[in-house]
Every structure is written in structure tokens, then in C-alpha cells.
Amino acid sequence: MTEPDDTSMDLEITTHARSKPETRLWLRMLSTTKLISTEIRKRLRAEFGATLPQFDLMAQLYREKEGLRLGELSRRTMVTNGNITGLVERLEADGLVIRETPTDDRRVTVARLTEAGISTFSAMAEAHEGWLRDLMGDVDEAMIAALWQDIGCVKTSAANHLSGPADP
Amino acid sequence: MTEPDDTSMDLEITTHARSKPETRLWLRMLSTTKLISTEIRKRLRAEFGATLPQFDLMAQLYREKEGLRLGELSRRTMVTNGNITGLVERLEADGLVIRETPTDDRRVTVARLTEAGISTFSAMAEAHEGWLRDLMGDVDEAMIAALWQDIGCVKTSAANHLSGPADP
DNA sequence: GGCAGACCTTTGACAATTAAAATACCTCTC
DNA sequence: GAGAGGTATTTTAATTGTCAAAGGTCTGCC
Numbered sequence: 001m002t003e004p005d006d007t008s009m010d011l012e013i014t015t016h017a018r019s020k021p022e023t024r025l026w027l028r029m030l031s032t033t034k035l036i037s038t039e040i041r042k043r044l045r046a047e048f049g050a051t052l053p054q055f056d057l058m059a060q061l062y063r064e065k066e067g068l069r070l071g072e073l074s075r076r077t078m079v080t081n082g083n084i085t086g087l088v089e090r091l092e093a094d095g096l097v098i099r100e101t102p103t104d105d106r107r108v109t110v111a112r113l114t115e116a117g118i119s120t121f122s123a124m125a126e127a128h129e130g131w132l133r134d135l136m137g138d139v140d141e142a143m144i145a146a147l148w149q150d151i152g153c154v155k156t157s158a159a160n161h162l163s164g165p166a167d168p
Numbered sequence: 169m170t171e172p173d174d175t176s177m178d179l180e181i182t183t184h185a186r187s188k189p190e191t192r193l194w195l196r197m198l199s200t201t202k203l204i205s206t207e208i209r210k211r212l213r214a215e216f217g218a219t220l221p222q223f224d225l226m227a228q229l230y231r232e233k234e235g236l237r238l239g240e241l242s243r244r245t246m247v248t249n250g251n252i253t254g255l256v257e258r259l260e261a262d263g264l265v266i267r268e269t270p271t272d273d274r275r276v277t278v279a280r281l282t283e284a285g286i287s288t289f290s291a292m293a294e295a296h297e298g299w300l301r302d303l304m305g306d307v308d309e310a311m312i313a314a315l316w317q318d319i320g321c322v323k324t325s326a327a328n329h330l331s332g333p334a335d336p
Numbered sequence: 337g338g339c340a341g342a343c344c345t346t347t348g349a350c351a352a353t354t355a356a357a358a359t360a361c362c363t364c365t366c
Numbered sequence: 367g368a369g370a371g372g373t374a375t376t377t378t379a380a381t382t383g384t385c386a387a388a389g390g391t392c393t394g395c396c
Contacts, residue, residue: 021309022300025316026204032323033201034246036194039330041384046331051384053352071374078202080354085376087352107361107374132190138325141189147318148193150311155200157306162207163214209354219354221382239344251383253346258381275344275391 036135043131048124053079055128057087058096058113058121067100067112096120193322204303211299216292221247223296225255226264226281226289235268235280264288 019027041052060076061068070088074081088111091097096117100110113121136144187195209220228244229236238256242249256279259265264285268278281289304312 020297020301021312021316022304023297025304025312025319026300028316028319028323029197029201030205031246032319032326033197035323036326037198038246039326043331045384051351069374070376078199078206079352081375082355082377083353090351105362105374109375129188129191132194133188135326135329136190136193136322137329139321143318143321144189144193147315147322148189148196150315150318151193151196151200153307153311154304154315155196155203158200158204158207158303161303161305163210206354213355219381237344238346247382248384249345250347250385255382273344273392277345 036132039135040128040131043127044124047127048120050120050124053077053083053087054091055121055124057084057091058117059125061097061111061113062118062121062125065112065118067110070109070111073111091117204300207303208296208299211295212292215295216288218288218292221245221255222259223289223292225252225259226285227293229265229279229281230286230289230293233280233286235278238277238279241279259285 037052044050044052044055056077057073057079060073068076070084071081073079073088074084077084079087088097088099092099092111096114097111098114100112102108102110205220212218212220212223224245225241225247228241236244238252239249241247241256242252245252247255256265256267260267260279264282265279266282268280270276270278
């Protein structure tokens, strides 16, 4: 096999009791998201021949049918600027996205989904939602809601303690 | 600036109410881990000149002083085999890790930390733990413990629904 | 003994990633 | 208008990442 052994992959394999709670939580968050993204990437690839970053990018464009500037895409997808360029290039080559420069500001590039992109993404999104329901199938609905809340707290806390401080 | 704008980065920027709870949770987990890893990577780079994958790899070797086979490293770090090769190569070039082939099985390569690797990692680990306490500083201890529990459920559920099914 | 199949790592091709520098364009001020 | 400074994207270099295939090496069976 050419990939890590699913059954034993575990970033926290020896998360000793002596690790601080924050570290333990972090390792578990990390390994869980890695486990799920690996699975989603695999299915995306198998069923649609697409990659996860491409899916993420298309998701943003899907709900802004008029398109988005590349900088805005960068912010929303948390992907650095330089990376957006190549990502959009490949999607454009596949005919899922088009790039246009508005006449009133020629610094800007706006990307938006083509018709093909819209229908392709639509199918992917539906499958994606189903996969998540599948993967989280054993988890209580109430727990899912609670997790959503509590992870929000973690996110807020982290956002407030970044080294590059927030604007005033 | 050369990176996404921290204050507005948000994968879930328009997570409509109509998204299913599993999808909403997933997007929030993803954006939160991305936010925190970006911050940790930045600090690791600034203070130690190291990358996050290098840190992860060294963390595994740190608690197995005798070293680990590359395949075992691959499983524990959830990094594919081919990638481990280059990762270890670079760490070896930096003098933090050494690679050896045991005489009794010459298919195998065992990597372990050098003395320099041990003391370097030790400092990094301490800082790492502090950063997490910092980033999660606004979150209740009880909530952190609860999250650890509940995310465990999510992880277990996901592990049980992977497409490449578990061994019998 | 030798060979078939299993095991472990490396290689190669390409995509995604960050960080930083370069390029192109706009706006504001004088 | 001409230039300074800011904004938007692209480019560059290095690393990380997957996946698939190829390379050694071992083991067990004949």
C-alpha cells in the first residue's frame, strides 16, 4: 500500500498523560481533521478527479456567481496569494473556471465558475455533504451542535492571540 | 502583506444556515486547525527555523530514542512514505537526525535523533506547549477536556466509516 | 539452493504550500 | 501630469504532499 495505514495512523499515539490538556486537544484535533481530509480527498479524487483545494476554491465561487477577486479568494480559502494563481490556472485549464480582468481596475483578476463548473461543483457538494454525514454517522446530533459551539470558542481565542495582532 | 488576512480568513464565511450540521462542524474544524497551524508554523519558523512537519517527525523520534523505521514514522505522522524520505534527508543534513540500516534486515532504514536533535526538539516542544496554552488561553479548562472527549467520538466514527475498510 | 511473493524504501511526476521578491496598476498629492 | 506610495497579482525557490511504480531485500516453500 502506498499510504499510511489507516487503522493505526495516530499523531497522538503516545500522548502521555503528562501532556498539557491544550496540547492533547490540539493533537487530537489535528489527527482527526487529517483523518477526515485524507478520506474526503480520496473520495473526491476517485469520484470526481478533483483535489480538495480545488473543491474549496470552487465552493467559494459557487456562492458568488459573479465571481471573486483572487485576493478575496485567498482570504476566504486561507490559501496564500501565490497559491491561488496556480490553483485557478489549473481549474481554468479544466474549463471549470474563467478569469477576467475588469476594465475599471486592471490590477484585478476576477475568477468565476463556468456553467460546467457550476454543475460539476453542485454534484461534488452534494456528495461531500453525504460523506460527512456518513463519516460522522456515529456521533450524536447534539454533540455535533455542541462541538460546533465549543470549537467556535477555541477559534475565537486563537484568533485573539495571534502574533500578528488584530487591527485596532 | 504576503499571507491571508488573519482577521477575515474564514472558510465558513457564508456557512448558510442551510448547511447540514455535519458540514458546518467540519468547516469550522478545518478553519480552526488551519488558523492554529498557520500560527504555530510561523512561530516555529521564527524562533527555531524549523517547519511543522519537521517538528512532527522529531516529536515521534523524541519518544523513541532508539529510533523508528521510516514506515513506522510514516504511519505515526500520517505522512506518506515517499515524503518521509525527503523529510528525513533534510533533517539529516541539518544534523538533527541520523539514518541507519540495521545489519539484520537491510530493507529497513531506522531514523533517530542525534544529541543535537534531542536538545533542539526539547526546546521546541516546551515552546510549542506554551503557544497552545497561549492560543487557547480564553477557553475554559473544562471545555477543553470536553472537546477532547467529544472530538474523540468524531475521530472514532470517522475511522469506522473509511472507504478502505478496517481489517477484520 | 533457488525462486515466488511479501516487505520496505526510494524515485519520479505532479499538485499544493509558504514566504518573499518582483511586476503591474491605481490613487492621491503636489 | 509626474511621482510616491499603496494595492493586486504573479513569479520564484524551497518544502511538503500524494500516488504510483520501481528498486532492493527477506522469507518460506518447493
